[in-house]
Every structure is written in C-alpha cells, then in structure tokens.
Amino acid sequence: MEPAVAVALKDSSELVKLKAERDRLEEVFSTQQEAAKAAEAALATATEEQTRWRQRVSELQKLRSEQAAAIAADSERRRVE
DSSP: OOOOHHHHHHHHHHHHHHHHHHHHHHHHHHHHHHHHHHHHHHHHHHHHHHHHHHHHHHHHHHHHHHHHHHHHHHHHHHOOO
C-alpha cells in the first residue's frame, strides 16, 4: 500500500471515530438538557408547594393567636363576673 493511501485510510478512520464521538457527546448533551429542564420544572413545583405550605402555616398561626386572645378575653370576662 502506498504511503499516501495508508495516511488517507488512517485519516478516514480517525474521522469516523471523531464523528462517532461527536454524535455520542451530542446525545449526552441532549439528555443532560432534558434532565435539567425536568429538574427545573420539579424545583418550580416544589417552590410553589412550599409557598402554599408557608401561607397555610401563617394562617394557622394567625388563627392560634386569635384563639388565644379569645380564650384570654373569655377568662377575663369570667373573672370579672
């Protein structure tokens, strides 16, 4: 085999390997992008849920304070009677 042909075959083989590696890396990148989008969506959902729970806790704390005030007022009213 002539040296030029051998070099061309080697270069061709390397090119095929590089293209295969590029394709593999593109697939990995695509998969990672999809995973990142899914993670962002999950985070957004969790953040919304956390906000709802914080609001509920705040509402319950307010109700507890109102209940404590009502009990104190009732106790005071009974004491005065």
